[in-house]
Amino acid sequence: MIISFVWAEDKNHIIGKDGTLPWSMPNDLKHFRDVTAHHTIVMGRKTYESFPNGPLPNRLNIVISRNPNYQVPESVVLLTDKNKLSDYVDDDTEVMVIGGAGIFEMFKDDVDRLYLTRIDHAFDGDVKMIDLDYSKFKLSEKKEGIVDDKNIYPYTFETYDKI
Ligand SMILES: NC(=O)c1ccc[n+]([C@@H]2O[C@H](COP(=O)([O-])OP(=O)(O)OC[C@H]3O[C@@H](n4cnc5c(N)ncnc54)[C@H](OP(=O)(O)O)[C@@H]3O)[C@@H](O)[C@H]2O)c1
Numbered sequence: 001m002i003i004s005f006v007w008a009e010d011k012n013h014i015i016g017k018d019g020t021l022p023w024s025m026p027n028d029l030k031h032f033r034d035v036t037a038h039h040t041i042v043m044g045r046k047t048y049e050s051f052p053n054g055p056l057p058n059r060l061n062i063v064i065s066r067n068p069n070y071q072v073p074e075s076v077v078l079l080t081d082k083n084k085l086s087d088y089v090d091d092d093t094e095v096m097v098i099g100g101a102g103i104f105e106m107f108k109d110d111v112d113r114l115y116l117t118r119i120d121h122a123f124d125g126d127v128k129m130i131d132l133d134y135s136k137f138k139l140s141e142k143k144e145g146i147v148d149d150k151n152i153y154p155y156t157f158e159t160y161d162k163i
Helices: 026-036 045-049 082-087 101-107
Strands: 002-009 014-016 040-044 061-064 077-079 094-097 113-119 137-144 155-162
Touching: 002 014, 002 026, 002 101, 026 113, 026 155, 040 045, 040 101, 045 061, 077 082, 094 101
Parallel strands: 002 094, 002 113, 040 061, 040 094, 061 077
Antiparallel strands: 113 155, 137 155
């Protein structure tokens, strides 16, 4: 299984505020949809609860909680132990770990690829991205985001692969 991280962070590695994203960046949401479409996504219970319309369509949603009785719809898989992930995904599958912080920490030693949106602005927030050792990765793609009246902060889409 290939493990990828997908996230957006600000200048100071902030990723969340009050249970949601600190910014409105529709182009990044579109990028997130494109990168994760038809891939299994793995997320913490709070990130799952941050989706206004429930599980994301057209992909298996796996939610991690310490509460084995946490209620999810039938289409969603609840895990209390990351080692059970292999019961739900094939060996040749790219699994998209989409946060938050505790879940990135949990998969830190397993991650093969990073899809990072870097937003060049400082926001208020209460959740930060974990420290990653970028010396173990090489930048394989970098694309400037288009700034317009709905996406007002400069941003870049970066992809890193484990060396
Ligand atoms: N910018 C981005 O790309 C991005 C990405 C993801 C999230 N976010 C933002 O970040 C915030 C949410 O992130 P978060 O870090 O606060 O929460 P989170 O990681 O989404 O969820 C935390 C929950 O995951 C479960 N969990 C964590 N570690 C676990 C472990 N070792 N074993 C079993 N379950 C475990 C626990 O659920 P229980 O409490 O149910 O046990 C814990 O409360 C929101 O503001 C969201 O919008 C931003």
